[in-house]
Amino acid sequence: MQTAKEEHIKNDMSQLSVLERLEILADAAKYDASCASSGTAKRDSRDGKGLGSTAGMGICHAYAPDGRCISLLKLLLTNHCIFDCHYCVNRKSSNVRRARFTPREVVDLTLSFYRRNYIEGLFLSSGIVRTASHTMEQLIEVARSLREDHDFRGYIHLKTIPEAEAELVERAGRWADRVSINVELPTEQGLARLAPDKKTRQIEGAMGTVRDAIVAGKDASARYRSAPRFAPAGQSTQMVVGADGTNDTQIVERASTLYRGFGLRRVYYSAFSPIPSSSAVLPLKRPPLLREHRLYQSDWLIRFYGFSTSDVRRAAGPEGMLPLDIDPKLAWALESREVFPVDLNRAPREMLLRVPGLGTKAVDAILAARRHRTLRLEDVARLTVSVRKLRPFVTTTDWRPVTLLDRADLRAQLAPKPKQLELFA
Amino acid sequence: MIVATLQEPDDFEAWRDEARRLVSQGHAPHEVSWRDAAESEDLFAAPPAHTFSPAPATSARTVRANRAFLDQAHLAILHRDGARLDLLYRILWRLQDEPRLLGDPADPDAGALHRLVRQVRRDIHKMRAFLRFRAMPEDTGPPRYLAWFEPDHRIERANAAFFRDRFASQRWSILTPRLTLHWDGKSLNEAPPARREDVPAHDATEDLWLGYYRSIFNPARLKVGAMVKEMPRRYWKNLPEAAQIPALIAGAQQREAAMIATGAPPADEPAPTTREALADGIAQCRRCPIGCNGTAPVLGEGPLDPPLLILGEQPGDTEERTGRPFVGPAGELLNAHLTRAGIARAQAYVTNAVKHFKFERQGRRLLHQNPTANEIDHCRWWLEAERALVRPRAILALGASAGRALLGRTPSIGRERGCPIPLPDGTPMWLTVHPSYLLRLNGAASTRETERFKADLALVSAHLARENRLHTPA
Known part of the structure; x- marks a missing residue:
């Protein structure tokens, strides 16, 4: 049985060119939302040996017409898979074209793309062939060869397979800048229904292993300069949004638990998008892309604006769904009018961050500017993108929103004019 | 008016030396006009800046500039805006009395400097990227x-x-x-x-990169505005992959138009709620290859609110010709077993997981072909609508395909037969083999499997008898 399958794989490899297989395996990888290449250790190859560099900020080398950044060569080693997860285009029962690269081929592709300044590095994932551990070893071999055989100093992100042996997950972090394990669905019930081969406990176990290894690695590097680095860009995860009935509040709470529990750098949300040959267990209606965007915004509010999950719950309203027509911060402000208006000349940073229309940069600018002057509305206008959205919520020396805040139609006033947002979404 | 000329427009050191000298001599910004050598109208007529007579030494003073200014000026001088030099000089002049000037982003000069720096930084970043x-x-x-x-x-x-x-x-x-x-x-x-x-006109690896760019793009989520914002059109002419963008956008729009023409995804329509609407919908369904092969659909038959729904895999050619489920050889075998188990077929609703006949043509014969998991999953939407309409109190699933249509996963019959599996809505489901499987066996295997099939039907029969007592107390 196994050999028949291997034979089959060999066949389609001999028939397909590198370009054809690249197209199949990049196409298969595009449902992974993450593309970041930032936040890793600083490296360069000024010494004339090796290839590549990394800085704090990743670089997006191109953008696709779907608006997404292309920073890494994002590939599957193979899209053959023994699992049957309903939301996944590569599931066993899907009739997509299958292909496979050898580790060597992926190494060569990565290097030749990197030398031409197409990419910052590699993001490698895989369908599961034979066993989870076998697949994981193949992924690790790519990263090892890049680092050891070619002295590659660019970015490597490995998708880790939670069902593989823990020792392999740890090895992955030796070579990779970032490792990630997808929690796939926000709830255990969702996972049981849509990804019958996966288990929440196993996924979280693997994430725990990575967290411990990262902590241990940091601890070691603090004491010994030569200690090997372990995944310096940390670990991240991804959740498919809209494939089951989980509401936004539940998703944000789950994400917040994951951030806390596993020290994650990022939780990515991927709006379930109707995939070719999708399974009928899924809702066939596409969740609006805007929902994914609102979830990222609330993620930001929690990570950089001092919001709590209960603030997000307040913004989401009784149904637990964030409004699509206005952003979550404005939604929260409309539900929390008692704390407004905020005096831009006196309010502390935490309060300024709560004002709709003020981002972290604008808040820093206001804090800097008010050391020099008392702010008028026109000063504020110079420091922010738009003062229109701001006005109902703030006071300055020459501005006071006397009645605005009490108006019942404030939301209608501030919501963007309806337009056809996603003609082809 | 003093004209100060910078020979190389990005030579920060030259600017700094000259500016420091002019400030120390007390030349206010309105007295000094800065030029780039390349941009002055008459390159050689312009007097070199250093020829200007120095102001009296008594007015010379120490010129101070802080780190923040030097860092920003280093970048701002790279800007193509000809007015940048005057702005830098004005800020340097003001810094002598207002050392914290740059800390106030609301100041117009400080704001202008920030803007120049931001644009230069962005350009530096885009060069690294593109x-x-x-x-x-x-x-x-x-x-x-x-x-x-x-x-x-x-x-x-x-x-x-x-x-x-x-x-x-x-x-x-x-x-x-x-x-x-x-x-x-x-x-x-x-x-x-x-x-x-x-630069060479071609590079073989570039073709791979172009292919990668085409494939990593998800046509289901076109966001051209977001792309153009980060990758402005002026860069496109030197980006090999950008030449493909118009075709990719057009392709994505066509794909969407085709989806609308062939019928939007089912969930955008409400599920049919009458038998007629269900029959019409199934007859017109072209969402999977089986629906497009030109055969007539075979609908379920039997009473509404039945005690039992019997689910097969898909119609065969006899069924396709007569338009009724389970009337071929497998249907006859099923009827015989139902009768023996005491289940009245007339009281059950009988239907299939897939509504059209899938076949392979071999000469004049149409050979039965199993539907794929994917085709079963597609047809599941119809089955759910049918179940909602028929409301059976129990279900008998014949074969793994029928099981998949109800469970959303391919079950193992050997492991899961013999006890009811509750479906999400609570309906109990029994799983057994498809009667056509029994037809393919012979000898001991046939006898053994037939016995197991009978045992499965007996369990269903016993359940129906219990239910019957509950529903119609004698």
Whole structure:
């Protein structure tokens, strides 16, 4: 049985060119939302040996017409898979074209793309062939060869397979800048229904292993300069949004638990998008892309604006769904009018961050500017993108929103004019 | 009016020396006019800045500038805006009395400086992102990598270190309209400007990159605005992959139009709620290849609110011709077993997981072919609508395909037969083999499997008898 399958794989490899297989395996990888290449250790190859560099900020080398950044060569080693997860285009029962690269081929592709300044590095994932551990070893071999055989100093992100042996997950972090394990669905019930081969406990176990290894690695590097680095860009995860009935509040709470529990750098949300040959267990209606965007915004509010999950719950309203027509911060402000208006000349940073229309940069600018002057509305206008959205919520020396805040139609006033947002979404 | 001329527009040190001298001599900003040598109308007529008679030494004073200003001025001077030099001088002048000037973003001069710096930084970043090398084979050794790039501002020199640190082990040249940078593996050299044509016209690896760009794009989520914001059109002419963008956008729009023409995804329509609507919908369904093969659909038959729904896999050719489920050889065998088990077929609703006949033509014969998991999953939407309409109190699933249609996963019959499996809505489901399986067996296997099939039916029969007592108390 196994050999028949291997034979089959060999066949389609001999028939397909590198370009054809690249197209199949990049196409298969595009449902992974993450593309970041930032936040890793600083490296360069000024010494004339090796290839590549990394800085704090990743670089997006191109953008696709779907608006997404292309920073890494994002590939599957193979899209053959023994699992049957309903939301996944590569599931066993899907009739997509299958292909496979050898580790060597992926190494060569990565290097030749990197030398031409197409990419910052590699993001490698895989369908599961034979066993989870076998697949994981193949992924690790790519990263090892890049680092050891070619002295590659660019970015490597490995998708880790939670069902593989823990020792392999740890090895992955030796070579990779970032490792990630997808929690796939926000709830255990969702996972049981849509990804019958996966288990929440196993996924979280693997994430725990990575967290411990990262902590241990940091601890070691603090004491010994030569200690090997372990995944310096940390670990991240991804959740498919809209494939089951989980509401936004539940998703944000789950994400917040994951951030806390596993020290994650990022939780990515991927709006379930109707995939070719999708399974009928899924809702066939596409969740609006805007929902994914609102979830990222609330993620930001929690990570950089001092919001709590209960603030997000307040913004989401009784149904637990964030409004699509206005952003979550404005939604929260409309539900929390008692704390407004905020005096831009006196309010502390935490309060300024709560004002709709003020981002972290604008808040820093206001804090800097008010050391020099008392702010008028026109000063504020110079420091922010738009003062229109701001006005109902703030006071300055020459501005006071006397009645605005009490108006019942404030939301209608501030919501963007309806337009056809996603003609082809 | 003093005219101060900068010979090289990105020479910060020259500007700083001259500006420091002019400030120390007390020349207020309105007395000084800064020019770039290349941009003055008459290059040679303009008197060199240093020829201006120095102000009396008594008025000379120490010129101070803080770190923040120097950092920002280093970048701002690279901007193409001719007014940048006057702005920098004005800020340096004001800094002498207002050392915290740059800390106030609401100040118009400080704001203008921030803007210049931001635009230069962005240009530096975009050059790092959008520059593309092509490999040029060399007679000996590894290839040389050449790139043509047209920056908005004068950032070439300032950016050279980035490319050296990243690609120190390969030889490369960056060609721009202003100057050329060469890295030979050891040192960085400058040369006069070059032309776009000096870069090789082709690189085989570029075809792979173009293919990658086409494939990584998700046509289901077109966001052209977001793309253009980060990758403005003016960069496209030097990005090989950008030539494909119009075709990709057009393709995505066509794909969407085709989806609308062939019927939007089912969930956008409400599920049919009458038998007629269900029959019409199934007859017109073209959502999977079986629906498109030109055969007539076979609908379920039997009473509504039945005690039992019997689910098969798909119609065969007898069923297709008569338009009724389970009337071929497998249907006859099923009828015989139902009768023996005491289940009245007339009281059950009988239907299939897949509503059309899938076949392979072999000469004149149409050979039955199993539906794929994917086809079963597609047809599941109809089955759910049918179940909602028929409301059976129990279900008997014949074969793994029927099981998949109800459970959403392919069950193992050997492990899961013999006890009811509750469906999400609570309906109990029994799983057994399809009668056509029994027809294919002979000898001991046939006897053994027939016995197991009978046992499964007996369990269902017993359940129906219990239910019957509950529902119609004698």
